[in-house]
Amino acid sequence: MKDNQMRIVTKTPVMSYDNAGDAGNRDKRAGSLRPTSERGRWRSCRRIAIALLATVAAATIFAAVSTVANAAGDEILIGLVTKTEVNPFFVKMRQAATAEAEKQGAKLIARFGKFDGDNEGQVAAVEDLISAGVKGILITPSNSTGVLGVIKKARDKGILVIALDTATDPADAVDATLATDNFEAGVLQGQYARKALGDKTPKLAMLDGTPGGTVDVLRHDGFLKGFGLKEGDPAIVGKQITHGAQDQGQTGMENLLTAHPDINVVYTVNEPAAEGAYAAIKARGKSNDVVLTSIDGGRLGVQYVNAGKIAATVMQFPKIMAARGVDYVVDYAKTGKKPSGFINTGASLITDKPFSDLPSKDTKWGLENCWG
């Protein structure tokens, strides 16, 4: 037999005895409309195949044509690879980059990983962007060592590569890094938390992001420095991994509160995790007893500070990162000038309960300048 099937004798063979016409369509079971004759089956088969091919062809052609129609001839192509589309931080970054690219008359091709930590997705995206002929690539690496190989390939082809928000390891693997100093942001968060706690004995819970993530590690360590604790101090009663997601932040906080009901200060790696943590704290009725701090500075986060749910947050400026990154690439494409080194886009403490010796801004300023 040539085909890849083995017929077993116990299988019911299909036989059409009726030579006079299509009586094979007569189904023995009452009420069934399924064609049982071979011809009927091939007919449905053919219909499905044609419908399928037509849909797929139509979808692809439509998508391709609509893009080709919009594309100008000699535009500067810029690539942007963010971590995910789930975290509003990166969504806003993408939107800001798209807007800036339009303003500059360039075309932005934006891609992202499937989840925080999706290194392969980012590597494949960068490879495709190199093929597409981009002049520069802006990337927020999910894994600071995993993208090094493909970044080198891009730079070898003369493509400008700028890391946004997260540095690579080593940091000079890219042409320049546009980021918040995440350690400094963590320090601000920790300093505020210590002051807000006052004289109470700290019982600190830490809701971390993704294990091994550069940003996560920097914020964590910065917080501890600003707060004045060393890693492993018994005042740190518990840690949980949230991957920066709200649902995992909530579960993590619930578990920590169950194990240590006397937690009075919480470090969260970002605002989605803090939102989840707040829900858990509120459900326990502990909203007045816990100092909850965060980093990010999205609109929702600042509103939470305004409403008193989060004591303070540290604002980042991803829109500046994205827009400046686009500007640098356009500049490079036109003049060949490359930026270099670490360019700090700044971090600002946002709170409505400031302390005189810790510079901060209030939520009114926060809402005007937030990125969400």
Place this chain on the structure above:
Amino acid sequence: MRLQSTGDGVSADQTPRRTADNARTGIMRQVLLKPTVGPLIVLLLFCTVFSLATHTFLAAGNLSLVVQQSVIVGTLAIGQTMIILTAGVDLANGGIAVLGTIVAGRLVAEQQNPALLSLLFALILCTGFGMTAGLLVSRLMLPPFIVTLGLLGIITAITRLVAHGGAFPVTDDLLAWPGNAIAVGDTSITYGMLIMFGLYLLVWYLLTQTAWGRHVYAIGNNREAARLVGIPVQSRLLSVYTFAGFLYGIGSWLALGRIPNADPNALQNANLDSITAGVIGGTSLFGGRGSLWGTLIGTLIVAVLRNGLTLTGIDPLWQDLVTGILVIGAVALDQVSKGKQR
């Protein structure tokens, strides 16, 4: 009545009056009989559309890139296809491959073991996990879906334990070897690509030209009947899962070759991606029907789609949409053409 075999079953000899009918359905029937032709048409369609939409698609370097991007999932999909042919499914293939990368990487990086031994150890480990799944499926008759789901959880935990929490670079020459390339004109062909094609040839040969392969198809088609006919079902199933585990081990080597970074977060969706590749390629999830080359075409379809969408700057949501349509369409086609009448 002369009973003749068509691709789908035995049917009565057609009288002259029905020949005209058959001529109309003849070509279509041939097309649909060979499970690879449909996916091949879809692949060529995509290639045509993208090469018309942008001049960067057909560049030799880009086509080589697309194949390079298919190497890991393509290799995992070989094992997945073999298992699907036995009417099973493997949800743990990505996890096993990742464990392989972490173990090999750790042995070389931290403990300074010789690379060859580390790689062999990782291969044996992956084969061992494949064998575990095979034993549970064949001896204990547990459903493969559940077995591999549970195994995935166990393997994920072990991986995190061995990796001590983070990804780490793996800079060894032997482990990174599949990433090295031979320059062919404008483009490059990596050893990983060659290994993948070699594996496809090997497994194709085993599946179609040997008795073992016949038995695999038979078991997927009708396990009870296969047993009655005298096929050693248990040992065949065990061999399929064990061999698949070995292939996942090779996949972990190819993964280190492509991205020299051992990452516990890697290949999280590789199980579903390999199932997608198999299904789009014409392998029936009910077992017993399908071609290995179809799986290769299915992998390439997904890679071409993603690559083409990036080159043309189209929103990536179209990739999920079109892939979903293809999967449903392929399964519908398979269901109808098989004509199940139970």
